Amino acid sequence: MERALKFIAGILPIVFASAFLVPVIDQGMQAAGLSAPFGLSTLTFALIVGGAWGLFAQVTGRWI
Amino acid sequence: MNAYSNILPADLSQLSEAELRKLENKIARKYSGKLPWIAVVWAFGNLAAWLSLWPLVMFDILPLWAAFPIAVINLALVYLPTHEAQHDIIARPGTKLRWLNELVGHATSWMMVLPFQVLRVTHLDHHRHTNDPELDTDITSKASGPWDALRQIVRQRQPNAKRNQDYLESLARNGRPDLIVLSLAYRIGFIAILGGLAWNGYALEALLLWWLPYQIAMTYIVFFLSWAPHHPGTHRTRYTNTRSWKSAVGNIGSMGMQFHIVHHLHPYIPLHLTPAAYREMRPILEARGCRLGDN
Numbered sequence: 044m045e046r047a048l049k050f051i052a053g054i055l056p057i058v059f060a061s062a063f064l065v066p067v068i069d070q071g072m073q074a075a076g077l078s079a080p081f082g083l084s085t086l087t088f089a090l091i092v093g094g095a096w097g098l099f100a101q102v103t104g105r106w107i
Numbered sequence: 108m109n110a111y112s113n114i115l116p117a118d119l120s121q122l123s124e125a126e127l128r129k130l131e132n133k134i135a136r137k138y139s140g141k142l143p144w145i146a147v148v149w150a151f152g153n154l155a156a157w158l159s160l161w162p163l164v165m166f167d168i169l170p171l172w173a174a175f176p177i178a179v180i181n182l183a184l185v186y187l188p189t190h191e192a193q194h195d196i197i198a199r200p201g202t203k204l205r206w207l208n209e210l211v212g213h214a215t216s217w218m219m220v221l222p223f224q225v226l227r228v229t230h231l232d233h234h235r236h237t238n239d240p241e242l243d244t245d246i247t248s249k250a251s252g253p254w255d256a257l258r259q260i261v262r263q264r265q266p267n268a269k270r271n272q273d274y275l276e277s278l279a280r281n282g283r284p285d286l287i288v289l290s291l292a293y294r295i296g297f298i299a300i301l302g303g304l305a306w307n308g309y310a311l312e313a314l315l316l317w318w319l320p321y322q323i324a325m326t327y328i329v330f331f332l333s334w335a336p337h338h339p340g341t342h343r344t345r346y347t348n349t350r351s352w353k354s355a356v357g358n359i360g361s362m363g364m365q366f367h368i369v370h371h372l373h374p375y376i377p378l379h380l381t382p383a384a385y386r387e388m389r390p391i392l393e394a395r396g397c398r399l400g401d402n
Contacts, residue, residue, distance in 0.1 A: 045288050048295060056266055061302075066310040105262075105267060
């Protein structure tokens with residue numbers, strides 16, 4: 044259990060981005076009536092932006 | 108007699124160090140020892156108000172835009188009752204209502220995604236080592252001014268922040284490595300709840316009722332409880348490591364922290380009584396060369 048928690052804690056930015064940031068971007072765009080560029084769905088767009096941001100935070104240790 | 112006190116003589120200049128200390132303690136005792144029901148009602152009232160926002164929003168009784176500022180206020184108000192519990196102010200160990208003290212602490216601290224015991228251990232370390240660059244768990248809020256403080260507060264909430272490391276080291280130093288795992292469980296549980304809500308269509312509710320209010324509230328709490336009362340964060344002695352000051356947003360707006368010096372000197376005095384204790388104690392604090400504002 045402890046090892047599992049520590050493993051997840053080690054990749055927390057990616058977990059946070061996948062679990063929360065992606066649906067927030069997706070549902071936020073839908074609520075605001077925004078469409079994704081290049082004909083992408085809002086979910087695909089959210090996966091790209093949220094995933095990239097999570098990866099950035101994972102590598103650099105900071106979100107902003 | 109002093110205008111605010113029937114304990115202090117008008118002239119303190121002839122009193123010895125020991126006599127000053129005796130009078131100071133006498134005033135402190137006058138304001139302590141009673142159960143601060145206000146903190147208990149505050150804790151559970153605030154918790155109930157915040158919890159009620161979720162069904163109200165999900166069943167479209169309250170619009171999300173209206174619930175958001177209420178949630179921000181709820182999250183901002185959550186820390187002070189648990190702070191009273193950290194210092195055993197509601198009930199000391201071994202007393203009849205000790206369970207209530209612990210209940211207040213545990214029932215509210217989870218909203219801030221931290222176990223009560225972690226808050227207690229790390230906060231007491233802050234009291235023991237105030238403004239120590241190595242050992243003070245809150246030293247990372249040290250900043251040159253209010254804007255720098257806000258920048259620093261945001262910086263110290265990033266994944267690689269020194270503040271995270273300071274908290275972990277404090278737990279290890281105090282022989283509580285078990286709480287490190289519990290902290291991780293809280294953090295992961297928080298993300299699991301947010302994620303569960305978000306992937307079931309409630310992403311904006313989770314964002315605006317918990318995650319964003321939590322971020323705003325933590326900024327506010329650290330600014331007024333950690334940065335402002337200890338600024339500039341360089342004084343290390345008992346009577347100078349905190350200060351009193353007159354806040355532009357008043358005593359309520361600064362969550363009673365204008366009189367934080369009294370809390371550090373006598374942490375068993377309930378928050379709502381620190382202004383009165385401060386006014387009565389002020390001549391002693393002046394005699395001791397404390398850093399006092401115009402309040």
